[in-house]
Structures are given as C-alpha cells and as structure tokens.
Amino acid sequence: MNMTIFSNTVFLDFIKGPMVWLSFIIFGLGLIVQTIRLLKLTRIKEARRFAPDAAIVPQTDLSKWERFTRYFAFLRITVLGANACLVLVSFIFHVCLVITPIFVLGHNVLLDTSFGISLVSFPEQISDILTKFVIAGGLLFFMRRLFLRRVRMISTVNDFILLFVAVAPFLTGFLAYHHIFNYNIMIVLHILCGELMLMLIPFSKFFHMVFFFISRFMIVSEHSLGSPKRSWQY
C-alpha cells in the first residue's frame, strides 16, 4: 500500500549502493581536479623573507616566559585575538564535522558488512555528543548570519543553503538515531544529505577544506604558516 518514495526498494537500493559510489567518486575526483587547478594558479618563487633577519635584529637570549608572551602577542593579531569564542566554536564544529562520520559506529558496521573492513568506532554516546556539537555550531553560525549586521551584509542565499547542507546529514542522522519522527524517512534523508554534501565539497565554498591548507601553508604571505615556497600566478 504505502508506495511512497521512502519505501520504494528500487530507489532505496539505488541510494544505498550506486549512489554512494557515485558520490565518493565525484568527491574524490573533484578534489583532485580542483586541487590541480588551484595549484596551477601558483608557482615556486625564490624565498622571500617577511621577518627581519636575525643579523639585523639581534635575538637576545629570550627566557621561556618572554618567548611565550611574544607568541601570545603574535596570536592577538590573528583572528584568535579578536574572535576567540567564534574561533573555538568553529574549531569544534569543524573537528566534529570531519571525524564523526568516519568513526560513527553505524558507518563502520556498513563498511564491515560490505567489505569486511572497518575502522575503530566511537562509543555511541560520544558520537551523539559530537553530532550535537555540529548541530549547535551550525545553529550558532545561522544565528550570527541572521542577526549580526556585519555578517548579514555579506551573506548570500548560498551561504544559508550550504550551511544547511553541511548540518543536514548530522541533523537527520541524529533524528534517525533517536527515532524522532519517522525513522525510515529520516534515514533516507540522511543518506541523501550526506551524498549531497560529499558531492558539493569540491565545487562549492566547502573547497576551503583544501584551499585553506594551500593558501596558508604553501603560499608565501605575511600570514602564511610553515615555510611556503610558492606564490600566486593567477
């Protein structure tokens, strides 16, 4: 009787099988292609120095404490100094967003039944908490975008949609796990949202996941990290 799309076995088999493959392939190939395209916009340049030479500014023996306070003074000019709370929320949001799907028990059980392999899994209570962190972080970003004038002024519809796309797999996973609303519907939505998010990562602003590391660790600039050797060659 109940032949809605959520109980149509052909549809279910498709999104649980070929569609998973497809989204991982699009995700993987997309990341590779986009990363190559990004790297093509850069080239290796001879070393440029931003900090004065130690010979010009003699480094007197700094005590551990002085070193610490200097580093602290440096941190203050980064976003950490101006927006410590938001950076913390963002960090927790991102860490949970990335690790939860990898170590959640349910995913590893699926891996095990399909391929006989699986990663270590978090206890379910832990995954539950990490999921709540992602949802809470997303909610906070949403509120910021709605109510802070300076964020609203630069927001586009896309920002709201993508924020939702990022949080939706967690929200639906949470609702399914706790059997809130209809489990069968939730789990289908969960699969679809997860696949959508994976496929969008290389082609949306989520690509910042690669861009961040390339532009901060590989491109020479005043705020670069590590010892980068490249510069932009647009």
Next chain:
Amino acid sequence: MGTTTEINTDTIQSILKQNRKQIKLGLAMCAHCSLCAESCFLFVSNDNDPEYMPSYKFINSIGKLYRKKGKVSKQALEEMRDLVFEKCVLCTRCYCPFGIDIPSLITLGRNVCRSQGLFREYDR
C-alpha cells in the same frame, strides 16, 4: 568629481578579464564569515562600521563588478570609489583565516575606478 561622465564598459571588462581567475577564486572561497573585520584598523576606529570590513569592501567593489560583468552605473562606480579609496588605505594588514589576498582584490577595484576617472579626492 571624476573627469569622465560616461562609463567605458569595455575598459572595465578588459580589467576583469585579465584578472578573472584571481577575482573568481577570491569570491568563491570567501566564506562570508566576517572574521577579517577586526584586522582592519579603519573598521575598529570607525565604531565597527561594517562598511569598513575588508570583505565588504572587496565584495562590493570588484566582486560586484565581476558579477555584473562590468555593467554598472556611474553612481554605483562612485559608491565603489568611496569603498576602495576612502574606506581603505591599502595598508595590507587585513587578516583572513583562509589567506584570501584582500588588499590585491581591493587594488583591482581601484584599478577599475581609476580607469573611469574616479580616484581619491583629497580635498573632500
């Protein structure tokens, strides 16, 4: 006031075309998070007026020009001039967690304005 009254869209488009990749990348990667705001001393010293936010300035100058493919009115361009010349001194202190090169994007906004005879008015 500027010296020309008509906008030369072709000139604007050629500047946009030359720098297409840079503008596109900057616009695509900006998360619209507003974290760069406090790094601009003009933002802080103007009572946190969001119009001084580095991302606001590049999104509404070169970003707008890019989205409208260079077809903007004189008035819109004059507003951009205010953003890129009066509200930014190109001190290059802005800090974006992603490392988006905001000053060079604002510089492109200046290039476009300058090409249309709009620049800083020191006697305002």
